[in-house]
Amino acid sequence: xxxxxxxxxxxxxxxxxxxxxxxxxxxxxxxxxxxxxxxxxxxxxxxxxxxxxxxxxxxxxxxxxxxxxxxxxxxxxxxxxxxxxxxxxxxxxxxxxxxxxxxxxxxxxxxxxxxxxxxxxxxxxxxxxxxxxxxxxxxxxxxxxxxxxxxxxxxxxxxxxxxxxxxxxxxxxxxxxxxxxxxxxxxxxxxxxxxxxxxxxxxxxxxxxxxxxxxxxxxxxxxxxxxxxxxxxxxxxxxxxxxxxxxxxxxxxxxxxxxxxxxxxxxxxxxxxxxxxxxxxxxxxxxxxxxxxxxxxxxxxxxxxxxxxxxxxxxxxxxxxxxxxxxxxxxxxxxxxxxxxxxxxxxxxxxxxxxxxxxxxxxxxxxxxxxxxxxxxxxxxxxxxxxxxxxxxxxxxxxxxxxxxxxxxxxxxxxxxxxxxxxxxxxxxxxxxxxxxxxxxxxxxxxxxxxxxxxx
Ligand code: NDP
Numbered sequence: 001x002x003x004x005x006x007x008x009x010x011x012x013x014x015x016x017x018x019x020x021x022x023x024x025x026x027x028x029x030x031x032x033x034x035x036x037x038x039x040x041x042x043x044x045x046x047x048x049x050x051x052x053x054x055x056x057x058x059x060x061x062x063x064x065x066x067x068x069x070x071x072x073x074x075x076x077x078x079x080x081x082x083x084x085x086x087x088x089x090x091x092x093x094x095x096x097x098x099x100x101x102x103x104x105x106x107x108x109x110x111x112x113x114x115x116x117x118x119x120x121x122x123x124x125x126x127x128x129x130x131x132x133x134x135x136x137x138x139x140x141x142x143x144x145x146x147x148x149x150x151x152x153x154x155x156x157x158x159x160x161x162x163x164x165x166x167x168x169x170x171x172x173x174x175x176x177x178x179x180x181x182x183x184x185x186x187x188x189x190x191x192x193x194x195x196x197x198x199x200x201x202x203x204x205x206x207x208x209x210x211x212x213x214x215x216x217x218x219x220x221x222x223x224x225x226x227x228x229x230x231x232x233x234x235x236x237x238x239x240x241x242x243x244x245x246x247x248x249x250x251x252x253x254x255x256x257x258x259x260x261x262x263x264x265x266x267x268x269x270x271x272x273x274x275x276x277x278x279x280x281x282x283x284x285x286x287x288x289x290x291x292x293x294x295x296x297x298x299x300x301x302x303x304x305x306x307x308x309x310x311x312x313x314x315x316x317x318x319x320x321x322x323x324x325x326x327x328x329x330x331x332x333x334x335x336x337x338x339x340x341x342x343x344x345x346x347x348x349x350x351x352x353x354x355x356x357x358x359x360x361x362x363x364x365x366x367x368x369x370x371x372x373x374x375x376x377x378x379x380x381x382x383x384x385x386x387x388x389x390x391x392x393x394x395x396x397x398x399x400x401x402x403x404x405x406x407x408x409x410x411x412x413x414x415x416x417x418x419x420x421x422x423x424x425x426x427x428x429x430x431x432x433x434x435x436x437x438x439x440x441x442x443x444x445x446x447x448x449x450x451x452x453x454x455x456x
Contacts, residue, residue: 003156003183008074008303009294011332015072017159020184022192025151028180029198032122032149035177040119040147044098051095051145053172058088061168065161069133070294072158074302074334075257077295083134086416087165090137090432093416097145097437111449117441119147120200120224124193126153126186126214128206129305130260130356133161135228138416139203140165140179142436150179151199153190155206157305159183186210194218201225201440205262208354208380208425215428226429226439228262228421230354231382234375235265235411236365236397239273241387242409247281250360251289253385253411255301255338259358260309262426263383263405263413267351269371272364279323279342279362286338289326301326304334304357313357317341320350323362346374354380368393372400381423383413404430 003019006012039047058065062084070080103115125139132154143150154162159181166181182189190210194202194217201224204214208229218225235253237246253265270278294302304310313336326338342362344351351361365371375384383405386397398406402423405413414420419433429439 003159005072005157005160006306007071007333008305009071009333011307011334015160017163017183019156020182020189022184022188024182024184025189025192025196028151028182029122029193029196031177032151032180033198035175036119036121036147036149039144039149039175039178044101047098047145047147048095050173051091051098051141054141054169054174055088055091055095057168057172058084058091058165061164062088065133065164067295068160068164070302072160073129073132073257074294074305075131076299076302077297078299079257080294083131086134087137090134090416091141094141094145094437097142098147101146101437101441108447110451111447113445113447116444116446117146117438118444120440120442122149122151122199123201123203123440124151124153124196124199126190126193126202126204126206127155127162129155129158130257130262132158133165135205136162136165138420138431138436139205140169142431143203143440144174144179146437146440148440149177151193152179152181153186153193154181154183156183156185191217194223197221199223203431203439204228211427224439226421226431227427228431229382229425229427230356230380231262231264231422231426232267232352232354232378232380233263233265233383233385233403234267234269234401235385235387236371236375237268237270237274237278238386238388238390238393239271240389241274242389243274243278244281245409246387247278248285249411250282251285251300254360255286255289255358258301258304258336259338259360260305260356262354264356265383265385265411266355266359267361267363267375269363269365269375272366275362275364279340282340282362283324286324286326286340289338291326291328291335291337301338301358303328304336307334309356310334310336313355313359316350316353316355316357317359320344320348320359346377352378368397372397376400376402379425382421382426383407385409385411
């Protein structure tokens with residue numbers, strides 16, 4: 001069977017890819033389980049060399065991969081190039097990990113005590129459609145560095161770069177069978193992976209609803225999970241902030257990838273004193289945004305991923321107070337204009353739910369204490385920004401906001417070198433940063449007695 005993959009900018013067929021069922025998951029797990037012990041036994045330097053070769057392979061084919069990602073996701077080509085550069089950087093960064101999986105020696109009585117970080121065995125990785133190759137790399141690279149075998153299930157909407165990653169890994173010298181990509185539906189193939197007793201961990205990125213289901217199923221088997229889930233992140237703009245930078249930065253901070261970004265700052269709290277000035281800047285930024293063909297070098301925002309997703313975004317905005325919108329092509333393709341909602345209450349569905357589209361709510365506030373409480377009134381806690389010239393206030397706010405990735409005077413959220421993940425219903429565990437490979441290991445403690453024979 002094959003799966004038809006669409007190009008969101010046109011709605012046309014982009015590719016046909018092999019489509020598997022739940023039985024194929026079992027075969028993939030068996031293949032990974034057969035290949036894993038030999039990979040575990042290779043030297044740390046060998047693993048490092050293979051990971052570096054994968055990084056080189058990605059870099060050598062970067063333009064091809066970026067164009068594929070741009071066409072399949074609808075991501076502007078400039079952003080896609082950045083995303084693929086991030087994939088190479090992720091493999092390069094974790095190439096250092098096999099030689100730095102350091103254990104401890106622990107002072108104890110009557111002997112020597114030491115710890116080892118053992119690979120889990122076979123791990124299942126489930127990824128979404130919004131940044132397909134980057135998010136796959138965040139999981140594949142540290143899992144390989146720690147010595148695991150892998151079954152990777154990409155979203156059925158965007159499987160193309162995961163299949164390319166599998167090819168590049170083989171060309172780079174990764175053993176046959178160690179990384180297996182299975183393309184199929186979430187409910188059949190994804191569930192089979194979660195339920196498979198040979199899979200020791202699920203690392204998942206996607207919606208909170210599916211993350212909750214995975215966590216429940218994994219719980220029955222005491223299977224390890226890492227969950228990177230949804231968000232409704234806030235940006236707080238104080239009166240002393242650089243208002244132009246805070247407003248124009250939203251082009252990336254909430255309209256980037258057409259808002260299909262778990263870290264999108266979709267609630268912007270602005271001090272009432274500067275609200276009108278901020279809205280003027282935001283109107284300029286929104287109406288000037290270049291929305292169109294993802295392969296056009298000047299494009300800043302592309303289409304939504306699918307007709308179904310556009311219907312969801314539309315149904316939210318139909319019932320909301322639109323202050324102003326940018327432009328979007330008429331079609332074909334799944335277009336939606338960048339949209340600013342104001343005035344709007346905190347408990348409006350658009351200010352409460354993750355819309356996952358280019359839609360931002362602007363909400364005035366009067367005091368630091370009040371805005372802190374309002375920012376935290378959400379079940380999510382992934383990301384956020386504070387805009388102010390007052391360093392003490394910036395730090396107070398950053399510490400008080402319940403979120404895993406905060407930025408001051410910036411909309412940045414993700415760097416390979418720093419831990420990433422959510423508070424509350426935005427997730428469980430962390431990815432990226434120096435500790436990510438540890439999440440694909442078990443810690444083993446070994447005690448060696450140094451007593452003389454016969455000594456009690
Ligand atoms: P989904 O949760 O629907 O899907 C994510 C992945 O899980 C896909 O590969 C999907 O397969 C698979 N899947 C679906 N149902 C199941 C199931 N029952 N068991 C196992 N796997 C399943 O999310 P989307 O792909 O729609 O992505 C958008 C969502 O992801 C947003 O809510 C967003 O916030 C969140 N997200 C979070 C990120 C983070 O880092 N916190 C980053 C990116 C996105 P298929 O699609 O093939 O059916």
